[in-house]
Amino acid sequence: MSNTIIAPSILAADFANLQRDIELINNSEAEWFHLDVMDGVFVPNISFGMPVIKSIAKHAKKPLDVHLMIIDPDRYIKVFAELGANVLTVHFEACTHLHRTLQAIKDEGMQAGVAINPHTNVSLLEDTIKDIDLVCMMSVNPGFGGQSFIENTYKKVRQLKKIIEANGASIKIEIDGGVTNKNAKQLVDAGADVLVAGSYVFGASDPTQTISDLVKLTR
Ligand code: DX5
């Protein structure tokens, strides 16, 4: 019995009908909004930034889970706190002083998340494990929605779960990329707590039902 959080990724929403898609999430069984910020440097794509998040925050009635795929994230921690981010996730690969960055996120009253790329070994998180609230495990290479799930993720989730338990830490494991009804249950069985789903939700003919199905599958 688990209580999996489904976090639809707004990257796959219709930006010309953003309010409609936000209301859809508000009225669904999803628990979080996942917001992907890309800078065109850390990842080969540019998504959206502050003005869009400000508008989303006005309508969203659920926590904002902001995933920064940017270099030098420290420069913007305060800004994202002011915008209303509840969870702020930075990339392990983009942080020279990860420990300091995590403290800065918490000092602003947000939960601190660390995202790791598919090539990054989970053991690299051991020395900051007590300072992390959420690990966003990338199950695709970050930068684009709609990519195929990388199967090696299951093994990494199990490894990370062991590290978390061995340290007596309380950390959420979030899976980001290529999540569908084909892998959701297996991911939760491996130890995942949060599932991000973009194209699977917004590409469906009935996104509300699709979210509900994911919730049922992972219960
Ligand atoms: C990828 C983003 C993901 C993406 C997920 O760089 O971090 O959050 O929006 O999209 P899907 O579910 O379509 O793989």
Ligand code: ZN
């Ligand atoms: Zn993301």
